[in-house]
Amino acid sequence: MKRIEKIYLFVSKESKKLSSEAINSGAGVTTQEVAETFGIQRTNASKDLNELVKDGLLAKLDGRPVRYIESGLASSSGGQLKRKTAAVPVTPLNEHTDIFQKVIGGKGSMKVPIEQAKAAILYPPKGLNCLITGATGSGKTHFAHLMFEFAKSKGLIKGAQELVVFNCADYAHNSELLMSHLFGYAMGAFTGATKEKEGLIAKADGGMLFLDEIHRLPPEGQEMIFYFMDHGKYNRLGETAKEAQADVRIICATSEDASSYLLSTFVRRIPISIHLPSFNQRQTKEKIDLVKLMVGIEAERIQRKISLTEDVVKALIGSVTYGNVGQLKSNIQLICARSFLSHMDQDDILITLDDLTEEVKMGLSQLANDRQILGELAQGLEPIMEVYPDQKLLPHLVDSYELPFNLYEIIDEKAALLKDDGIDQESINQFIMADINVHLKSFYKNHGLTFDIENKLAEIVDQKVIDLTKKIYEVAKLKLNDSFQVNFIYAMSLHISSFLKRHQLNQQVEISSNDSIRKMVKEYPAEYEVALDIKDLILTDYRIEIPLEEVEYLTVLLVSLKKEKDAGRIGIVVAAHGNSTATSMVQVVKQLFGSNNLMAVDMPVEMKPRVALESIINAVEQVDNGSGVILLVDMGSLGTFGEEIHRRTGVHVRTIDMVTTALVLEVARKTELLDTDLDQLFHSLKNFRGYGNGLVEEMETPEPVSQSGVKQAIVAICASGQGTAKRMKEIIETYLAEVGEEALEVLPISIIDMTTVLAQIQKTYQLIAVTGIVDPKIGVRYIPMELLFSGEAKAILQELLMDAEMASFEPVALDDDQTWKICYEYLSSTFMFVNPEKVMTPFWTFAETLKERFLGATNQAFTINLIMHLGGMVERILTGDCLSLPDDEQAVYQLAHFTQLKTCSEELEADLFIKIPDEELYYLLQIINNTLEEQFE
Numbered sequence: 001m002k003r004i005e006k007i008y009l010f011v012s013k014e015s016k017k018l019s020s021e022a023i024n025s026g027a028g029v030t031t032q033e034v035a036e037t038f039g040i041q042r043t044n045a046s047k048d049l050n051e052l053v054k055d056g057l058l059a060k061l062d063g064r065p066v067r068y069i070e071s072g073l074a075s076s077s078g079g080q081l082k083r084k085t086a087a088v089p090v091t092p093l094n095e096h097t098d099i100f101q102k103v104i105g106g107k108g109s110m111k112v113p114i115e116q117a118k119a120a121i122l123y124p125p126k127g128l129n130c131l132i133t134g135a136t137g138s139g140k141t142h143f144a145h146l147m148f149e150f151a152k153s154k155g156l157i158k159g160a161q162e163l164v165v166f167n168c169a170d171y172a173h174n175s176e177l178l179m180s181h182l183f184g185y186a187m188g189a190f191t192g193a194t195k196e197k198e199g200l201i202a203k204a205d206g207g208m209l210f211l212d213e214i215h216r217l218p219p220e221g222q223e224m225i226f227y228f229m230d231h232g233k234y235n236r237l238g239e240t241a242k243e244a245q246a247d248v249r250i251i252c253a254t255s256e257d258a259s260s261y262l263l264s265t266f267v268r269r270i271p272i273s274i275h276l277p278s279f280n281q282r283q284t285k286e287k288i289d290l291v292k293l294m295v296g297i298e299a300e301r302i303q304r305k306i307s308l309t310e311d312v313v314k315a316l317i318g319s320v321t322y323g324n325v326g327q328l329k330s331n332i333q334l335i336c337a338r339s340f341l342s343h344m345d346q347d348d349i350l351i352t353l354d355d356l357t358e359e360v361k362m363g364l365s366q367l368a369n370d371r372q373i374l375g376e377l378a379q380g381l382e383p384i385m386e387v388y389p390d391q392k393l394l395p396h397l398v399d400s401y402e403l404p405f406n407l408y409e410i411i412d413e414k415a416a417l418l419k420d421d422g423i424d425q426e427s428i429n430q431f432i433m434a435d436i437n438v439h440l441k442s443f444y445k446n447h448g449l450t451f452d453i454e455n456k457l458a459e460i461v462d463q464k465v466i467d468l469t470k471k472i473y474e475v476a477k478l479k480l481n482d483s484f485q486v487n488f489i490y491a492m493s494l495h496i497s498s499f500l501k502r503h504q505l506n507q508q509v510e511i512s513s514n515d516s517i518r519k520m521v522k523e524y525p526a527e528y529e530v531a532l533d534i535k536d537l538i539l540t541d542y543r544i545e546i547p548l549e550e551v552e553y554l555t556v557l558l559v560s561l562k563k564e565k566d567a568g569r570i571g572i573v574v575a576a577h578g579n580s581t582a583t584s585m586v587q588v589v590k591q592l593f594g595s596n597n598l599m600a601v602d603m604p605v606e607m608k609p610r611v612a613l614e615s616i617i618n619a620v621e622q623v624d625n626g627s628g629v630i631l632l633v634d635m636g637s638l639g640t641f642g643e644e645i646h647r648r649t650g651v652h653v654r655t656i657d658m659v660t661t662a663l664v665l666e667v668a669r670k671t672e673l674l675d676t677d678l679d680q681l682f683h684s685l686k687n688f689r690g691y692g693n694g695l696v697e698e699m700e701t702p703e704p705v706s707q708s709g710v711k712q713a714i715v716a717i718c719a720s721g722q723g724t725a726k727r728m729k730e731i732i733e734t735y736l737a738e739v740g741e742e743a744l745e746v747l748p749i750s751i752i753d754m755t756t757v758l759a760q761i762q763k764t765y766q767l768i769a770v771t772g773i774v775d776p777k778i779g780v781r782y783i784p785m786e787l788l789f790s791g792e793a794k795a796i797l798q799e800l801l802m803d804a805e806m807a808s809f810e811p812v813a814l815d816d817d818q819t820w821k822i823c824y825e826y827l828s829s830t831f832m833f834v835n836p837e838k839v840m841t842p843f844w845t846f847a848e849t850l851k852e853r854f855l856g857a858t859n860q861a862f863t864i865n866l867i868m869h870l871g872g873m874v875e876r877i878l879t880g881d882c883l884s885l886p887d888d889e890q891a892v893y894q895l896a897h898f899t900q901l902k903t904c905s906e907e908l909e910a911d912l913f914i915k916i917p918d919e920e921l922y923y924l925l926q927i928i929n930n931t932l933e934e935q936f937e
Contacts, residue, residue: 004048007034008057011049015069028067041650099149104293105286109277113143120272121151121249129229129269131214132253134276137326140253141165143276144210147251151208161207164200169216176854176897177932178221180237189238201234205246214252215261218856222266225250229269279324284376287317294329295387298336305348306336308385311364312351314377318363331360344415423611462497468541469493472534476558479530481815481860495557496538503544521555526815531555570671570678571623572598574664575616576634579604585661589668597671598664599623613641620651628652628678630667630685632659654682680781713745713765717754717772732771744768784861819860820844823867833878834871842911843867849904854897854928862931869927873920874912882917901925 011029018027035045049068052058059071100106100114120130132140148163166182180189184199200209211217211225228234229250233243258267279287291313299306308316316335320328335356336349343349353361367374418427469492476488521528531554535546576582582600589598599619603612620629631642631653642653656663663685670681716729729746736744745765749757758776761767767780775782820840827836847863855862876882901924905916 003038003040004051007038007045007048008052010034010037011052011058011068012070018069028061028069030065030067032065034068036647039647042648099146099153103146104289105277105282108283108286109281110286113274113276116272116274117143117147118150120274121147121156122154126247127151127156127249128271129250130252130272130274131258131267131270132251132274132276133258134253134255135278135324136255137324138255138276138278139325140255140276141210141212143274144208144212144251144253148208148210151249157207159206161204163208163210164204165210165212166200167212168221169213176237178217179224182224183234183236183244185237186239189236193238196236199236201228201246201248202244204248206248208249208251211250211252213254215254215256215258217262219263222263226263226266226269279320279328284373285380288313288377288380290325290328291316291332292385292387294332295336295385296389298332299387300389302340302349303389305389306339306387307348307350308387309350309352310381310383310385311353312356313381313385314367314374315353315356315360315363317373317377318366319360320363321366335360341415418610418614423608423614427611464541465493465497465500468537469496471537475533475537476530479533479815480526480558480562492557495554499546499550500542500544518552521552524555524559527558528552528555530558569597569625570627570681571620571625571629572632572664572667572671573601573616573619573623573629574598574632574659575601575603575612575619576659577603577605581634585659585664588661589664597623597625598668613644616641617645617649620645620653621649624649624651628654630671630678630681631655632664632667633657634659652678654678656682656685711745711765712768713747713761714769714771715758715761715767716746716748717750717770717776816860819863822864826868827871830868831871831875834874839871839874839912840867842908843870845911846870846905846908849907850901850928853900853904855931859931862927866924866927869924873916873924874914876920877914877916883919883923897928898922898925901928 011034014029031042031046031049034040034049035042038045049058053060053068053071056071058068061067061069100118103110103114105111106114117130120128132143134140144165145163148157151157152161168178180197180199182199183201184197185193187193187196217225224234228246228248232247233245235243252270254261258273279290282290291308295306295308312335316328316331319331335351338357339349339351339355342355367377466489469489472492473488528551531551534554535551538544538546574582574586576585580602582602586598586600590596599622601612601615601619603615616631620631623629629651631645633641633655634657642655645651645653667681667685670684714732716732729748732746736746747761747765749761754776758778762778767778769781769783770776770778771783823843824836824840827834827839844863844867847866850866851859851862898921901921902918905921905924909916
């Protein structure tokens with residue numbers, strides 16, 4: 001049973017316990033009660049409750065906090081219902097209703113798009129597929145919903161069919177996964193497909209499918225779609241003999257140039273292309289109406305009149321610099337939430353310039369030099385814009401910028417809670433505003449709603465420089481196999497533009513001979529090579545020779561623009577009594593480590609515990625990156641806050657008391673590792689006693705037997721448990737011998753029965769590490785296989801044996817040359833009949849083929865593991881000692897990946913004059929499947 005169904009049953013049961021008098025008096029279930037009953041965040045509880053109200057199953061009652069009861073009981077008791085706040089009331093559509101009549105700009109900038117949309121929908125006999133284009137935030141998702149509602153009003157879509165939405169970006173690099181979601185799959189189509197499943201095409205049968213971000217769809221995905229467009233038929237994954245049929249109208253959307261990203265054969269199948277104007281292309285009256293519409297949505301949510309001064313409207317319109325209608329909506333949501341907080345006790349809300357954020361206020365200065373729009377705004381605006389609920393400007397349809405929770409309800413309930421605790425209004429406003437910012441920031445970040453900066457950048461940098469920077473970005477991604485910060489285009493464009501400007505003015509570039517920079521460049525040879533490529537690109541485009549000193553600075557810039565390690569890093573909150581105790585400790589750590597994953601909460605003696613809790617909660621939400629938070633406290637009730645913080649935020653928190661500066665330093669050092677586990681970190685810190693003279697004695701190399709007398713071991717995992725795993729065992733044992741720890745056992749196992757075997761091993765051994773092709777996630781240190789073979793093994797093992805499970809080593813980013821060398825040396829030293837000079841090129845080509853076919857991304861760990869396994873496979877084929885297939889895996893021949901793998905292996909067989917048995921292909925398939933699982937976790 002789904003969570004929302006459980007919530008409905010709970011509210012229904014509680015409602016039936018209430019008398020009519022109680023309901024009339026405002027009795028019912030609150031959001032907080034639902035959150036506590038089901039152990040979920042209040043935002044999730046609010047979302048589900050509002051969805052049930054929208055569906056007519058529950059009703060809201062007037063009063064604060066808002067209470068919910070079963071809708072039938074509310075109507076029968078005569079209870080005072082609160083108007084639904086999840087959506088603007090919509091008049092039922094019929095065949096005479098034209099939903100496009102109320103679209104802002106329907107007779108202006110949106111006239112042509114609307115005419116095209118109607119033509120696409122009404123074209124006989126079944127309408128036409130179409131493509132919606134427009135900049136980020138221009139309203140493509142909203143427009144697709146309008147098209148769907150128009151089709152329903154014309155009787156072209158029957159029953160309770162909903163618009164089916166699919167974001168192509170989610171599966172851009174995996175056509176198999178893409179196909180399974182769109183077309184469904186048969187039982188046994190791949191590992192884990194224990195039953196058949198219908199896809200989105202089947203779900204959209206008789207209706208519409210909206211393919212958002214279609215430019216992210218790979219060519220093979222486009223081919224699947226246009227085959228379906230042509231024939232109306234499709235095959236589920238793993239089902240080749242049986243064809244299914246569906247009647248689906250397809251709407252695509254993209255913010256990019258279709259001719260640059262889509263196959264011409266795909267574009268030809270979409271006869272109508274609808275382009276939506278950007279916000280700046282809208283008429284001034286339309287901009288005013290858009291502000292009124294979006295403020296009206298917020299007025300409907302809170303059932304109050306909202307008034308805006310003329311300057312506020314101007315600032316909102318001017319604040320839209322590059323994000324279009326989406327940016328306007330997010331700005332309005334923010335200022336309405338802030339104003340609601342300031343006017344909670346008032347019937348009406350008046351928003352003035354004082355209620356705006358600094359970013360929105362900047363909108364006035366953006367308009368200052370545009371006399372034309374200022375004149376048009378002066379004619380179109382009243383001194384006060386008044387917006388009432390129930391204006392029914394346009395049916396309120398979902399779009400990408402719609403918050404999945406009722407922000408006003410969160411503000412209302414939290415303010416009441418804090419007020420009951422005796423907290424003053426100024427502190428309440430401070431805490432809740434931090435909450436608003438966290439909620440909105442988290443939502444837009446999680447939904448990828450960042451706006452295109454190119455238009456803004458083009459105002460200060462020549463477009464030719466931006467185009468050059470895009471080429472540089474693609475080269476850097478390809479050669480460095482790394483991800484970069486979102487400001488890469490911005491920062492690199494400005495850097496190159498500045499250099500070109502100095503060159504144009506014949507100014508000498510001020511570059512000093514800096515030994516520290518040159519030393520740093522030597523540590524990043526791959527980035528230096530890319531910087532040399534940038535030098536060549538600039539020479540090609542501008543005929544300017546860049547000096548090598550500038551290349552060094554480009555190298556430093558590339559290193560600095562790599563994505564920071566914050567994502568996934570454990571957060572740290574230091575909370576201590578005193579006016580600046582926590583701040584002082586945090587400042588020391590930031591100065592020494594430069595860490596930015598920690599925050600301080602100072603608590604003066606007079607601060608109440610409830611106020612302290614709210615401050616800590618805000619800090620936890622800000623430093624959480626998905627891996628939990630360590631809370632370091634000094635004493636008192638602070639140590640008991642962890643459970644309530646988790647209940648209210650959903651963030652896992654571990655608390656350690658008796659905080660010292662040394663302890664904060666130790667936590668910051670250990671959280672620098674991306675794969676640090678919260679529980680492991682917590683247990684490793686419990687016995688930390690600082691960095692005093694006793695540390696050396698404490699860190700002496702332990703015996704390979706734990707304190708409980710259980711023998712210690714390291715597990716090596718590969719596809720078969722032979723070959724590569726045994727080689728890993730040999731390498732580990734060699735290094736163990738060098739550090740004097742021959743007694744520590746190394747256990748090679750197969751990934752096939754990994755879970756069962758590991759469970760048995762853990763009964764007999766204390767595992768201190770796992771290495772190999774996959775992280776089994778059993779709570780011990782995982783050493784990626786490529787790291788083990790890169791020569792780092794000795795240092796790693798030494799640190800592990802010194803009980804430094806969080807030791808500061810990280811997976812190395814290997815380039816192709818390093819990967820080739822590791823594989824070549826392994827083949828040379830391991831096999832008798834395999835000549836690396838003969839097999840390396842075919843092995844490498846085969847690995848690249850499999851990565852392109854199955855993974856869609858560069859993966860050096862996969863290449864190393866595959867080539868090492870291939871060496872063992874070829875040796876077994878030559879000696880007639882091939883692996884056998886497990887009895888319970890006979891169905892492998894029916895798997896879709898198996899057939900594709902067999903086809904891909906034909907070239908390798910031809911190159912090496914061998915025949916690869918199906919049993920050996922099965923183990924190759926395990927390597928692919930497990931890499932895919934790791935890739936999509």
